[in-house]
Amino acid sequence: MIGHELGGRYEIIERIGGGGMALVYKAHDILLGRNVAIKVLRQQFVDDEEFIRRFRREAQSAASLSHPNVVSIYDVGQEGEIHYIVMEYIEGFNLNEIIKDRAPLQVEESVRIAAQICDALDHAHQNQIIHRDIKPHNILIGRNGRVKVTDFGIARAVTSTTITQTGSVLGSVHYFSPEHAKGVITGEKSDLYSLGIVLYQMLTATLPFLGESPISVALKHLQEEFDDPRGVNPLIPQSVENIILKSMRKNPSERYHSAKEMLKDLDTCLLPERRNEPKIQFAEADADQTRAMPAIKSMKREASYSRAKKLFDEDDDDDNKIEDKRNKKWVRPTLWITLTLVILISMAGVIWYVNNKLVVPEVTIPNVINLQEDIAVAELTELGIVIEDPIIRTYKEDFEEGVVYDQSKKEGTVVKAGSVIRLFVGTAKPLAVMPEVKGKTFAEASEKLIALKVKKDNISENPAYSDEPPGTVIGQEPEADAKFNAETVEVILTVSKGKETFDMPDLVSMTRSKAESEIKKVGLKLLGVEEESSFKYEKGLVTRQWPYDAKSTVSIGEEVKIFVSTGYPPEALNYTFNLPVAPVEEGKNSKIRIEYSDARNDDGEKKEWGTKTVKSTQVFSVDLVLAPNKDAVVILYRDGVFFDTYTISYVDAKNGSVPDVFVPQEDPVPPTSEEDLEIIPDPGDVNPEDTTTMLQSSSKDKAPKDKPDKSKKGNKGIVKTSKKP
Template structure:
């Protein structure tokens, strides 16, 4: 399959996953020059017409969903018995992999991921799409910690971890609801049950029900109560535990009834993590839903009345039939007289002007004039509802009684259903509203947790009826509000301290490059990509350069060091002192440091007095390889030279 091109545009690059029903490949879309994920139905299912039809139908339904927390479906195709779905390529890990790595997630992580999954389900349920297979394997976590739900409506094939009922797969055995296990009716609350099992696993690191076979696990979903999450993880929040337990109630009516209620409780939990009660099951014991047999008419007995026998019922039926036949005959007789009388009637009537008249008034006038009205309707913004717009028989025309006059009646302005703009890109709004017969309103921009440019609110609301041409206002997300602050100074501190500061200011740590440096000891930061004091924001990426200390070099042999003592002719009057009383002079010692790098320590010591007449560090890269050292003493005095604390084998005689 690698290297094959599907649909003349999707070039298969590599296999990236697979399940019981399909294999997933990374592919390059040669038309749009981007990577996509291609899910291909396994070959063993390509001869099953039921699975193929469901694969196509439900994949196309899922393709209509658009939400930041749903993996986008781009295309569905078929080619030489290869059935495939083209999806958004998401770089990251599955939630199952995250759970395996961390075992137990923090309360903040659980709330964050659950809210995003619930928002995705809310969008799907609003569009009447039930996922039926919510599990950590079908939830992708991107590198920026966004949860994206995949496999909407395509988990249809039977495997060792799924159950089939009447040819339809109803979920993965460790996560599906009791009604799925029984092959019963599934709805939005079935997805919420599965989400509760996912939350249980995030909070404890385990699924609540295990077994030797899929059937045994399915039976536990129906019959057994799970071990309390707090018994597996004593550190779990009480409020979180109560939300999980309400989600995984056996009875559908006792669970959360919709995703909005769940999201509201998650928001409360985030504000008060130590709350002792969040949500709570609904009590239906006072009026339980029951299935009762259909009550037949013969089962109803009126007190004091005996059942009729068959003969009496037959006689009553004959009498009723005779009465009905007589009535029909009478009606036909009356109609015949009316028709014949009209044939021989010669008087004509004048057609009135019905335009602008209310339809009810026109009907009454038509009866008086013995005319028939034929009514057609159409929408009109200008003409009020039920008012006649035009007539097809000219006013004043003479017609025989009983003639038909055709009129066009206004239904008033056309009403349309307001489309759902939420989570759509701002650039798509004018086209969506234009296609719906609505006008674009003035957008308002607000900061939010949703990506920049995504619609987060609208008025009128989605699904409402509105007159054609109604203005629709909407709110556009500007993305999260960025907080800026001065960049702290990391230079001169240890790399560990720099990492702590980066984490404290919620910055993103980038690369850590090491360089030799003579000024800063090993392990200290010597440079940062964002200058200290400059304004930056949270999540900004910062790269660091760390000192490796001075660059180690092999010291040159002493024969490589050139020593030359001479008087400075240009400054002889200032630097040279030669009197008969002191017999002292100052001369310059030239030291050549070819082969040395970085900082070099140079000391000169008077042998007779033991005094150090020179002691400095010389930066070769900055000051060059030649050093001029002034030495003052009496003629004939001996001096010793030390380079990097190593004595030179040649003494210096003035």
């Protein structure tokens, strides 16, 4: 097994223990990345249905418990002929190893360990589970001191009526309770008796009952008293000895009534006021006196002899009288002899009749368990055994329908022909009804299904979008009221993820028809369409969307409203700005780039008009849209260098008073005196009613005296801009 990967996820590392029924390995859970302990049924038992049932029962018993002092069960599986249980791995030792290594243990440590075992038993008993095999070998002590109870291999429900399996008593004989040894009903108090022995062994390093054979030890549990713990170890406080004495009483009614009661005693026994309490006393039962009773047969024989003697004495007296009177001695003896012979012959005849007519032959009861009902009935009828009517028919786990799972008289019992036997026949497993779990949370639905014995691993979640709150069950398979087998059913619960969400698409600048199509495509609803004028967007284009902006989170089915442009507002003014440009040097190429912004750029972003290469002076037309509160700006670059900025106001354009623009010079010369330029006010400061003045060079302008004449290399002057009303 070492190195084997069990179940596709458990890599066996090493063997760490084992018992009569199973071997225990340390393994690594590849899926969850943790170490686990795996108990594997021994190979010699893989074909034994009884051992397999016990093995499965261990997992079922322990898995139903959830307590810090009980080893947790993680998984149960079968791979081929390998039956295994995956459980919590405890780093540490079992109590038996600790006792062998350093017993007797300190009183405080022993009481602490016993209290944790008792706490685990209290939890198990509350869940109707009796362990039935409490012993140091089944108590694990972690490195942190935590006590863990394990090995529920022979645990049974409280309603069990026997502790025997296939003719043998289960459990460990040194830790048996008296009722356990007798094979009668065992309950919670049997576990407490075994715990008392464990506490006794921890404190004294010995067992209370020892013998040469298991039978002799079992008889001592039934008949003999054990040595007081303090007689073996005087360091044991009287309060602790009292707990051992009470838990190990042969009469269950004199023991603790529950594990909780014993736990309370363990929690307080080391308090200063209790350590030296008086020794516990128990009422002694009156011994039955043995009386010599005369044997019934002997009494009857003596009475018959007396009556016969008296009768014959009386007859002799009569014969003597007759003999005296008639002198016929031979008559009466002859009569009695004849009568005796007749009686003897009659008795012989009766004996012969009884032997031949009334004596019923004896038969041995066969084992008909696991046989089909009709075969079992035929076999018993052939032997002359009468089948009690009606046959008991109930569901029995591990038995198929129509198969005998029990019989009132056990195999090997000798009975008279004609005796009655009761048969118990299995039926099909009753199917449960699937409850309605829609509207519940997944956790609530799972809890309800697990209560109906549905395996947790067989309940799966299928997330789906819906209008229901997230986490709500909106569908189930099988449907409510359907019949199902709890052991095999696969339940699929459809759980709401809430409404489906996605990023809102950007509808702005789309045409109306395209925007409506996009809204429908993503599963939204069109709340309405509203028209509005816009400088930025041409007629027919979407100007904005409400209430969800682009890239905001939106759910399917939500409503969206769009606004569509009707074109520029009435006050908008279309204006063509004629911009003269010239190369740096006439006849040589210069690259001219123009940017602009107008009422259509409400965010101040500049638009690219274009780039041109010129060799001579030219005029480029820039089409602008002006608004009362938004001036247009044209920016000129020459050979990649910023050249100038031109502002066109709405008022100037409307009044036809936009200033004329100079033709760019090759190398503009800054003015040398105020006489060279006529300074005019900024157009923004001019009253619209006034005549707009222009910044222009003087008609008498000449090149400065200290500068060479550059008239041959470039042009200068005024270019009047065209105006549109």
